[in-house]
Amino acid sequence: MKLFNHVSFLHVCFSRRIYQDCPSPDLETQTKNTEGSEDCKDQGKWKIGDLVMTPGLKYAQPNTQQGRTDVNSVTNWNVPLVWEGTFDPVVIDEIYREMDPRIAVVVFAVGKYTRFLKGFLETGEKFFFIGFRVTYYIFTDNEKEVPKIEMGTGRNITILSVPPASRWQDVVLGRMKWATVSIEQRIRNEADYLFMMDIDSIFYNRFGAESLSRLSAVLHRAYYKNTPRDSFPYERRPLSKAYIPAGEGDYYYTAAVWGGYLEEMYKLVKYCYEQSQEDAKNNIEAVWQEESHLNRYLLYNKPTKVLSPEYLWSDYDKVSADIKVIRISQLVKNYAEVRPNGGN
Numbered sequence: 001m002k003l004f005n006h007v008s009f010l011h012v013c014f015s016r017r018i019y020q021d022c023p024s025p026d027l028e029t030q031t032k033n034t035e036g037s038e039d040c041k042d043q044g045k046w047k048i049g050d051l052v053m054t055p056g057l058k059y060a061q062p063n064t065q066q067g068r069t070d071v072n073s074v075t076n077w078n079v080p081l082v083w084e085g086t087f088d089p090v091v092i093d094e095i096y097r098e099m100d101p102r103i104a105v106v107v108f109a110v111g112k113y114t115r116f117l118k119g120f121l122e123t124g125e126k127f128f129f130i131g132f133r134v135t136y137y138i139f140t141d142n143e144k145e146v147p148k149i150e151m152g153t154g155r156n157i158t159i160l161s162v163p164p165a166s167r168w169q170d171v172v173l174g175r176m177k178w179a180t181v182s183i184e185q186r187i188r189n190e191a192d193y194l195f196m197m198d199i200d201s202i203f204y205n206r207f208g209a210e211s212l213s214r215l216s217a218v219l220h221r222a223y224y225k226n227t228p229r230d231s232f233p234y235e236r237r238p239l240s241k242a243y244i245p246a247g248e249g250d251y252y253y254t255a256a257v258w259g260g261y262l263e264e265m266y267k268l269v270k271y272c273y274e275q276s277q278e279d280a281k282n283n284i285e286a287v288w289q290e291e292s293h294l295n296r297y298l299l300y301n302k303p304t305k306v307l308s309p310e311y312l313w314s315d316y317d318k319v320s321a322d323i324k325v326i327r328i329s330q331l332v333k334n335y336a337e338v339r340p341n342g343g344n
Ligand SMILES: CC(=O)N[C@H]1[C@@H](OP(=O)(O)OP(=O)(O)OC[C@H]2O[C@@H](n3ccc(=O)[nH]c3=O)[C@H](O)[C@@H]2O)O[C@H](CO)[C@H](O)[C@@H]1O
Pocket: 107, 108, 109, 110, 111, 112, 113, 167, 168, 171, 172, 197, 198, 199, 200, 220, 254, 255, 256, 257, 287, 288, 289, 290, 291, 312, 330, 338, 339, 340, 344
């Protein structure tokens, strides 16, 4: 399960078509014939992991004494826990704009969920990675229902066709299968970072480069504050591949927003797909479908950024004092009406 251990010691960089793990410049001079080093030299102007800033940028001086004190902004494996006030948008945008990454957003709108596309896309165009290259990959069983939205420069929509479903559980799990296949066939050649998102949401505020890392996951708003780990809604049946025993767990992450480097996301969606296939063979479905598999993965393969519930709040809930900004929020919906087989 320690899939990523090696990566932390290496720079990950691009070739024209695929990502490759490449030695850092230091390692490279020590180990001349390391596979991939030639591609790394050829790969163009930037490497993932570079944090290069243009000289002369004007921004507030960072302060080592002042900052958020009402929340913890670092995990116990020492990666950022991102809240409003823990980053300067001017600096972070400039650093990532320098790389000009291609950002893919994978969303599903199957059955009646096409009604959510307009709000998601229109508000995404106001708040999601403004000034960056973004492509929304919309997976739907009804192309005709995809609204025409005016897109900014460098921003696109790609529509991909998937079959209708009679169970909502099949749609949410199917996302892992279709995302795996589409990354392999197409998205891999078109994106550097990828986000998986629920469509039943609206952006209200900036959601930008501060969310980028190798693997970034969002704390589920319902369990982030006082919930003991044994009360997290993890899969608790040992028969399921998503099983997490009592006494273990860091956080409970939502499956409605997660993102990272394309190839890391590929590993993770494929993992969720394969684990759910194993479960199906054993006639079991994880309690929260792909969210359960995601949570198991992230417990044993720690994310490199944890995003606060600002990165997915809910119109159902009143806003806590520690949530200074709602960046995106889940809409109130009538589950029984909108899902093919009802339920909530
Ligand atoms: C906030 C949160 O934690 N969300 C999770 C929770 O979502 P929700 O209860 O918000 O699930 P949901 O109904 O939004 O379904 C997830 C997504 O699947 C798509 N969809 C679903 C049904 C359908 O008929 N057509 C369709 O297109 C659509 O993109 C939707 O946004 O539980 C789900 C199932 O375990 C997923 O883990 C969600 O990520």
